[in-house]
Amino acid sequence: MMAECNDVNCFVHGTIRTRGSMLEGKVVSDKARHTVIVERDLVRMVPKYERYARSSSRIPAHNPDCIAAKVGDVVQIAECRKISKTKAWTVVKILAKGEEAGIAGKHEERKAVKSEKAEKAEKNEKQG
Ligand SMILES: [Zn+2]
Structure with a gap:
């Protein structure tokens, strides 16, 4: 948390500004540098069968040094401009540690x- 942050793509210390939606999800991968994969479990009603269908979505999100989310953490992510080919979200808060x-x-x-x-x-x- 107290780590020094020289990250230009940090929403607090860098030039990235968040705008758009906010979501919550769980970190399932922190392998890539400054990136985490956030997974959300979705439950959707299928009218034809009158049953619920479970699915999940995986969102690559930026993980700045000053946040440093780890696998298992429940995090809040916010939409921002494209940071890379696949990243347009950034972790803004750790809601629960792993x-x-x-x-x-x-x-x-x-x-x-x-x-x-x-x-x-x-x-x-x-x-x-
Ligand atoms: Zn920072």
């Missing part, structure tokens, strides 16, 4: 549920 919103926590919960079931099964075996 540890809080991460996948690791969910796995632990699942394990806990499994162990409870296993205990019950053991008890049943002893009784029977």
